[in-house]
Amino acid sequence: MAKAILTDSKVRGLKAPKGKRLEVADTLVPGLRIRVTPSSKTWVLRQRAGGKVRTMTIGPFGNDAGEFTLAAARAKAVDMQATIAAGAVIAPANVRRANEGGERMADVIDTYMTRGTGRVKNPDSYRWMFDKYVIPHFGDWQLEAIKRRDLADYLDTIADRHGMTTSRRVGGLLKRLFKFAVSRDIIEADPAAALILPGAEVQRERTLTEAELRALWVATDPASRGNERNKAGRLAAHPSMFPWGAYFRLLLLTGQRRGEVAGMRWADIDLKARTWSLASTATKSARAHLVPLPPAAVALLEALPRLSATVDGKDVPSPYVLTTNGAAPISMFSKPKGWLDAAMRKALGDDLDHWRIHDLRRTVSTGLARLGVEPFVRRRVLNHALQGVDAIYDQFDYLEPKRAALDLWAAEVDRIVNGEPKAANVIKLEREA
Structure with a gap:
């Protein structure tokens, strides 16, 4: 894992190798890391808590609502470290939620992409959706600890931020992933089996006049x-x-x-x-x-x-x-x-x-x-x-x-x-x- 004195511009320029994940640790705030995939950048905090080293998700990198610039991520990491030092428990939504024996969601996704997508017409679209929507939120969770309520709440969040169609597609992908995990005996029960996906996809009818x-x-x-010019004077x-x-x-x-x-x-x-x-x-x-x-x-x-x-x-x-x-x-x-x-x-x-x-x-x-x-x-x-x-x-x-x-x-x-x-x-x- 690389280490660097990070800046916003440096984080913005980070790129992960195709099909792999890059992780860079911040040298100013110990434990703070930026995880980079081909389609997402997520801040995480690696910290010992309760006698175990845990990985806690801070949030995606960016300037929009719900995203974290470098300064905001550092401030959040320091605040989380202080909370842990005081003996408090970080909110479960940000913590890996099972014992060390289970398999992480990110690792199961890698297995699924290698073994479970043989008949998929466009597996790259699956990889993109996992990297953009699933791994930043659930990547460090133990698969067996994820409950149906966790999935439903997150799909509601996606629907609010990105629309109902995106939420349905992510939900469908999660259903395939958990079905695969059950078939491989990675987990015993499928939390997505009875999950009702939100809304319904609207068939578009738009044609150009x-x-x-x-x-x-x-x-x-x-x-x-x-001959319009931009601020730099170029066309x-x-x-x-x-x-x-x-x-x-x-x-x-x-x-x-x-x-x-x-x-x-x-x-x-x-x-x-x-x-x-x-x-x-x-x-x-x-x-x-x-x-x-x-x-x-x-x-x-x-x-x-x-x-x-x-x-x-x-x-x-x-x-x-x-x-x-x-x-x-x-x-x-x-x-x-x-x-x-x-x-x-x-x-x-x-x-x-x-x-x-x-x-x-x-x-x-x-x-x-x-x-x-x-x-x-x-x-x-x-x-x-x-x-x-x-x-x-x-x-x-x-x-x-x-x-x-x-x-x-x-x-x-x-x-x-x-x-x-x-x-x-x-x-x-x-x-x-």
């Missing part, structure tokens, strides 16, 4: 960028900046998932054949997917610069289509989405309702339906998971029906962008016999 799509397309055109951030303008336009033209588009690799693209090949490991449905690229998408890709990445001290072409540094695909979509919203509001004013990036995918599907594309073809375009015998026996790629559908949609986007009236007739694309 033609005016909104037109504003999006204009905002992502480099020619639309103004202000704008959604047309490479690679974000291309990213939003490719989402609209292809209808694929945001993570799949963000992770596009040059090796998977054939510009002559106008195809983009996604391996089963790269899709949510765990099914290989051949995406036909409409002419507008091909033209966009041909115009993109190709960055370099440094490998073993040598500059080589980056494998990623959309990247800011050549070494990794784009991520962290909230800021560019904020730039896009601001640019669209300049054109639409108060007429722009809240929307999410995933709503573009729903907009494409709805547009294809309006154009007469059969449901079966739409599902193939979007690579939705198949059901029944089709999921097992139907391995045909349906490239040409998908190509016809996306070419038709690209023509519709062109019509919308240019403000032309809707066509009187639509083409009906049916499933091949």
Whole structure:
């Protein structure tokens, strides 16, 4: 474990190795540590209390309500140490709650991620949710000491802070974890078995209007960028900046998932054949997917610069289509989405309702339906998971029906962008016999 004279900026810059946890001890307040995972930073106090060394959670690092800056964490740690020295007991919610013989939640999570997620389509999403929501609160608790009331209270807290949907998803993940722990005889009783998850997930229905799509397309055109300056005198951030303008336009033209588009690799693209090949490991449905690229998408890709990445001290072409540094695909979509919203509001004013990036995918599907594309073809375009015998026996790629559908949609986007009236007739694309 590393030690350092910590500062807020130093803590902010700490990064954990992929799939591992980093812990750094503060040299000014003995026992105070910052635990860093790929998605969270949590203050803990390691202190002898009641004849045993205990690890007590102080709280997450940050400036928001319920979070602790370095100064606040130091003050809290000193206060907790004084409480322990006076013989008082720290509130159970902050203390590891069982004897030393049980297994810690964080250790069981590691075992579950190694042994219990073999059939999970996207285990990285589980790891992210554990690191962000579960480990900062329950990581040092003994698994056998966690009661149903503890879980219910914490899920209520998540619902208040992050929303009902997040609370339900964390609760579902905890149910899987405890079921796994029972199956491995780590614990005898499952405290989550009878746990009723709060609320219900609301199915979104938002699609973008033609005016909104037109504003999006204009905002992502480099020619639309103004000369506004930030406080440092540099050009202000704008959604047309490479690679974000291309990213939003490719989402609209292809209808694929945001993570799949963000992770596009040059090796998977054939510009002559106008195809983009996604391996089963790269899709949510765990099914290989051949995406036909409409002419507008091909033209966009041909115009993109190709960055370099440094490998073993040598500059080589980056494998990623959309990247800011050549070494990794784009991520962290909230800021560019904020730039896009601001640019669209300049054109639409108060007429722009809240929307999410995933709503573009729903907009494409709805547009294809309006154009007469059969449901079966739409599902193939979007690579939705198949059901029944089709999921097992139907391995045909349906490239040409998908190509016809996306070419038709690209023509519709062109019509919308240019403000032309809707066509009187639509083409009906049916499933091949």
